Amino acid sequence: MNLIIKGSIFFCIALLCSVNAFAEEVDLGAAESEFQSFDADNNGAITFEEMQVYQQKRFNQLDTDKNNSLSAKELEADKTNMFKKADKNTDQEVSRQEAETQFKEYINQMDKNKDSVATGEEFTEYWPVMIRF
Ligand SMILES: [Ca+2]
Ligand SMILES: [Ca+2]
Ligand SMILES: [Ca+2]
Numbered sequence: 001m002n003l004i005i006k007g008s009i010f011f012c013i014a015l016l017c018s019v020n021a022f023a024e025e026v027d028l029g030a031a032e033s034e035f036q037s038f039d040a041d042n043n044g045a046i047t048f049e050e051m052q053v054y055q056q057k058r059f060n061q062l063d064t065d066k067n068n069s070l071s072a073k074e075l076e077a078d079k080t081n082m083f084k085k086a087d088k089n090t091d092q093e094v095s096r097q098e099a100e101t102q103f104k105e106y107i108n109q110m111d112k113n114k115d116s117v118a119t120g121e122e123f124t125e126y127w128p129v130m131i132r133f
Pocket of ligand 1: 039040041042043044045046047050
């Protein structure tokens with residue numbers, strides 16, 4: 001009995017600590033400034049098109065050898081992990097198609113009320129999921 005109580009207390013403390021660490025680790029200020037780089041027309045909402053425009057622009061920046069594919073080395077410059085997650089066939093390369101699919105998935109998951117745009121609030125809420133590998 002004692003052991004079970006001790007065990008559950010330990011579990012609760014561990015849980016509390018991890019929640020705290022999570023909150024401290026994620027910089028929501030970064031989410032706000034990142035939102036603005038997605039929201040090209042500054043209307044406070046990100047459309048599917050704006051998401052893909054951002055994705056293509058960022059892809060071009062990361063693809064330094066211009067072979068239309070992001071290698072593991074090129075992906076090191078992707079500090080947000082947004083592109084690293086796109087490698088679905090795990091060949092250590094992210095193709096344009098994979099990046100497009102990944103960013104479609106991001107906005108679908110962000111857009112909780114399914115009005116086809118992601119607001120700043122929806123974006124900030126989803127931000128920690130998006131940048132986590
Ligand atoms: Ca917009
Ligand atoms: Ca490349
Ligand atoms: Ca929405």
